[in-house]
Amino acid sequence: MRILFLGDVVGKAGRLAVKQFLPKLKEDLRLDAVLANGENIAGGIGMTCETLDELFAAGVDFVTSGNHVWRHKEIFSRLEKDRRIIRPANYPEGAPGRGHAVLTLKDGRRLAVLNMLGTTYMEPLPCPFRTALDWAELPELADVPVRIVDFHAEATSEKKTMGYALDGKVSAVLGTHTHVQTADAQILPHGTAYLTDLGMCGVEQSSLGMDFEIVLNRFLTKLPAAFKPAKGDISLNGAYMDINESTGQAREIRIIREHCPEWKLERKAEQGG
Secondary structure (H helix, E strand, O other), X not given: OEEEEEOEEOHHHHHHHXXXXXXXXXXXXXXXXXXXXXXXXXXXXXXXXXXXXXXXXXXXXXEEOOHHHHOOOOHHHHHHHOOOEOOOOXXXXXXXXXOEXXXXXXXXXXXXXXXXXXXXXXXXXXXXXXXXXXXXXXXXXXXXXXXXXXXXXXXXXXXXXHXXXXXXXXXXXXXXXXXXXXXXXXXXXXXXXXXXXXXXXXXXXXXXXXXXHHHHHHHHHOOOOOOOEOOOXXXXXXXEEEEOOOOOOEEEEEEEEEEEOHHHHHHHHHOOO
């Protein structure tokens, strides 16, 4: 099974990057499924129903999220009823939606997806390791060998440890949240594809997709300030994987990086220049 997983899609620029690059990637890579982390698709933080629909219309099949998923309350009911979107599984009972799901492709094949939130330098949620290990042993997944984990976490050590904890139990452990694509795409000893961070879809020459001048001023003054999505050349980052559908083991993982100045040109047009 050929799967593309896109890193955090940030704001309008990120959605534009997906629209720009995904059609050709689907054709060139002969993709069976496209997944993306969408927790920042609406103005750079959170998601709305409109921006979520835009991502699906662009060709994304399934959306994971993270700690910013709760930003816009309108998404709460969508999390409950739409099987194509999940939130981190280690939020306590009572949180809207679900933390894992099984995606059925058009040809009937299935893959399982789990979303987890790290706890190092982040919210003190229940242990993601115990939650992930329990999920991998669920009886209903016995006949679904292709299993993908989005670990939305801050610390590289926590992400790497999760990769080894699930090695041989899942097909891939892919990190999100830090928005910077790492150079450690690999297949672990027992067949699990691993990447510490998928990177970001959006304006790469920025502070994680946000206007760097506002972020810099916040660092300098320590005063709160509302972030704004950056303007500039757009990029798409993610990872391509080829998974053995019988065993669930990864045959290949490689990073995907695409770049285009279209967003920058659009900005000039808006300014009349």
